[in-house]
Amino acid sequence: MATVLPENVNIKHPDKLFIGGEWVAPTSGDSIEVVSPHTEEVCAVIAEANADDVNAAVAAARQAFDHGPWPTMSVSERANALRRMAEILRGRIPELAAAFTAEIGALSSFAPVAVGGAVETLAAYADIGENYAWETSRPSTVPGNTAHVIREPVGVVAAIAPWNMPGAIMTQKIAPALISGCPVIMKPSPETPLEAYIIAEAAEEAGLPAGVINLVTAHREAADQLVQNPGVDKISFTGSTAAGRHIASVAGARMARVTLELGGKSPAIVLDDMPAEVAGKILARTITILSGQVCAMLSRAIVPAHRHDEIAEAIIAEMKQVKVGSPLDPETEMGPVAMKRQLERIEHYVETGIKEGAILAYGGRRVEGLKGYYFEPTLFTNVDNKMTIAREEIFGPVLSLIPARDVDHAVELANETEYGLNSSVFTNDAEAAYAIGRRIRAGNMAQNGMNADFTLPFGGFKCSGIGREGGVEGLTPYIETKVMLLQTGEAAE
Template identity: 55%
Template sequence: MTASATDAPTLAHPDKLFIGGRWVRPASDRKLRLVNPANEEQFFEVPEASIGDMQAAVAAARQAFDKGPWPRMTPAERAAKMRAIGAALAKRSEALDKAWTAQIGTPVMIAKGSSAGGPGILDYYAGVAESYAFEDLRQSNGYMSKVAIVVKEPVGVVAAIAPWNGPLMTMLSKVAPALAAGCTVVCKPAPETPLEMFLLAEAVEEAGLPDGVLNILPAEREVSDQLISHPGIDKVSFTGSTAAGLHIASVCASRMARYTMELGGKSAAIVLDDFDPAKLGPMLAPLVTMMSGQVCINNSRVLVPRARHDDYVESLATSMAAIKVGNPLEEGVYMGPVAMKRQMERVQYYIDKGRSEGAQVATGGGRPADLNQGYFIEPTLFTGVDNGMTIAQEEIFGPVTAVIPYDSEEQAAEIANASDFGLSGAVYTEDTDRAYAMARHIRTGHYTQNGREFDLTNPFGGFKKSGVGREGGPEGMDPYLEIKTVFLPQAPSHL
């Protein structure tokens, strides 16, 4: 069974852009041509937004923020609209699932039903908006003895820039809190994965969101560069590579624009000596190969006690070799291709680099023998790895992980922390107290015992070069708000 154009979702307006609350003709005839990574064939095309389209989108969002009703609506009114968007999006769940599989090769067994998280995050932030303390009455200790009202107001127009690996949920983790805060948004999806944003725009239109509150810009990186430097953009929310994040931070700093970023990771799973080797492989192998390893919180380093090194390696190698790799449309396939040709070449470069630096391949290391078409890479496990090697320090973003031995728990923590990144991590142990103690030693923003939890109703983000700020939870709305302090002789009547 091969993927074809019939596997793409049906869009209401595949030849237009959503700007200012309307479907409009793009300013140019340029197209984004989407390639299915399972068979290397083009299956769809959508308009590519130009600089002129970007300027129109920012102008629409600016008008909607400065003059429109959205920032001036009550939190409850905004919440009702957000729930309406979620309900409209839920009607498109099958199309969203198809889009994810067709664009980046996410297997149907993972994609199916995953779109339920989109309405969920909109509903969650609708609830946050209804309960959030946008005004806080305090007593001033200043010499005038006035009362103080600490007000949290929307930051303004937000540029939300999402990557290709999780296009819907990553974008909604920005859009939902921004809308809840009262901001207006220009969404710039990755050029490889624009389809979800067309479906989101349809849901926004159906829900009756005021014109210009949310705008969609499917475009290449040139438009992104102009977007982040546009004076009409008050804040940039970005998920992607650390290199791109550093560039965006410098551009925002030059004009004092606000920004939050969720960037790369090189997370370590630390296996403690009480954990049964037979359990490690079945638990960890599905995580390091999920979405072909194209997950920012992937455990791409596995730290094991030296005394039991071989037992843990055998368990993990056996389980990784048993992962079913193939066409993502086939039931039972757990791992599809990597998302694009350049990604396959990148992963293969790191595999070759690991070998050249002296690491050994315990399983995998190339293309599956029975798959000669598509961007497929075998689940790959390295041993004989020193933490200073390239494959232990740089983010590979593929189904590749490295086993590193340690001699004490203190050394394990040192190895885990010896990284430019600090996004995620895990500890495998049957002892919760030991797990919590290890979690407190690791300089990372996200940590799990015996697995990998991901929950956007709790804060998520990184230390060090893994990002700035947090997404998820009530804390995820804070970056979309500015704080104002108002001193009055007495409290206003509504407080």
């Protein structure tokens, strides 16, 4: 297999998988081509795992959990290993950023910030782990006994990450798993595998025991084998709701633990005190972040009906100012969408919106004159909340403007969705934002924009998922709780 990697990315074994502490050739000898969305050319070629490789990775992780030292090491020892990994990865932030840009067209101005935050997740969980109450004692109602409540690692973890934020999301999975004592099998998206390779190299260099970190790069069939393998105790998945439902059904059949961070159709409720030009600027600049390919994206703007047109005009005025172009240009404000099939998906939704009667007020087409998968910032106005574009996750720079009669109607529209991941209330009144935020059925809410702090628990209600990632709460999915009742006096004869 010819070695093909993006410029400034130096991976030692792109033609191999990392299993049981060794770089091994894939059983089939097959490979995966990664296509860069701003050149439409192959930017990397990496190994492709099949079901046999996946099973070997599970066996290695199982060995590491059942017989290896990692689960029985002290938390401080595991924390120090995570800190070594973080230090190694800090030195490779330029590579991680270059990979991120090459794979999905993330802006070169944004990529270092995103991957830098991902690296710090490892160090953060080292600190969280050392301060967590892994064992506590409390009185028992059983006479002569003391209860010891112990938190133990859940076991072997399959960490399945999506393509839109591959490094950040993968570290949100492996960091709490590792500090808890769980071996991990990393399964990145086949479109964005490079960050996981760099993480695996950092784990190897940091001296993690064999089998504690494994890497298999594969398409859906082999990934499904990972989910079904009985040697996997817990699955942490971020991706589409459809895939999440499948994983939940498979895991439920054998009672495997799951964390699912799935889709969203998140509302932004605009109140009357928010100036149109301010709301327009925030909404236009939000929908173009990562070309709209964010699960927490504020893709439904619910506005007072009597202000609909002025807010629409403000959004359009700001969308016209967005510079779309190469992610390598430091002045670019929105790059391409990640892949051809995603571009075609967005086009399909635009056609559907028009057919169902929404007004295409701005954008809605591929950007002319640019090679790559570029799509214009797009605004639909007079959208009915029952339309397809208001109900389904588009995952592109497409914003729906929905009129509401009053605040109560706005909250009703916000909650009229199968999703519940993120939300926002646009107002200068923090008390009003809080009161309305409590009425929205979503796992996250911010005042005046898509603000998020991933050191805090992140996740959704309803079909947006199960469980939380981030912060102390992010440890919980990787822990089983054991209660031991021990006698405080001599055993009865």
